[in-house]
Amino acid sequence: MTHPRSGFDPSASSLAGGVAPEVMAELLSVRSSIDNIDATLVYLLAERFKATQRVGHLKAEHDLPAGDPQREAAQIARLRMLAEEAQLDPAFAEKFLNFIISEVIRHHQAISENRRPEATGGPRA
């Protein structure tokens, strides 16, 4: 069934043809949990970027560098420990945080560049 609002079809699959109905039913049941988790992840990531956006503005206002190596090292060590508690691969947790941090640093640099007078008003001849 396609959702009327979003056009999302939770049963979309390239497998449909050759799969027994009871296997497909179990697959769709687990996938529906994955879809709920993914929506939560998106809203949580949005909230995280709102927080790092505040950090970015704070850093730009006070001319602080976009990156903070000691903070990042402490975050990575903590996330690896939390990952072990959660039975998530710590190497994956570290890769994940690096993925997020590189996006955050990109945002901070954009905020900082937008604050420079010569950067406002778009490109010049």
Add this chain to the structure above:
Amino acid sequence: MTHPRSGFDPSASSLAGGVAPEVMAELLSVRSSIDNIDATLVYLLAERFKATQRVGHLKAEHDLPAGDPQREAAQIARLRMLAEEAQLDPAFAEKFLNFIISEVIRHHQAISENRRPEATGGPRA
């Protein structure tokens, strides 16, 4: 203050020297929210991998391919829509899902390889 259990120092920073105390206090306050969000993300990702692990075993048992292009296309379209609602960059949401999916496919392939008789018992001469 360093946490006794984890050794995590939420105020670790390379900036400390040249920053006004009130700016540092605001920075640490936002960072403490980021740390809470990150712990939630780790536990949520762990739960997501538990679900995809179940999908992986189901696929391996029934000889289904690790990837499912139509499912992935539907997931990406939905996450982009959710990202817009959450005011998160939809391109980032798509990059994020691809990052997760490539890890999941790696897991599924590992599950499927471990089930082949010649793969059990480690490498042979």
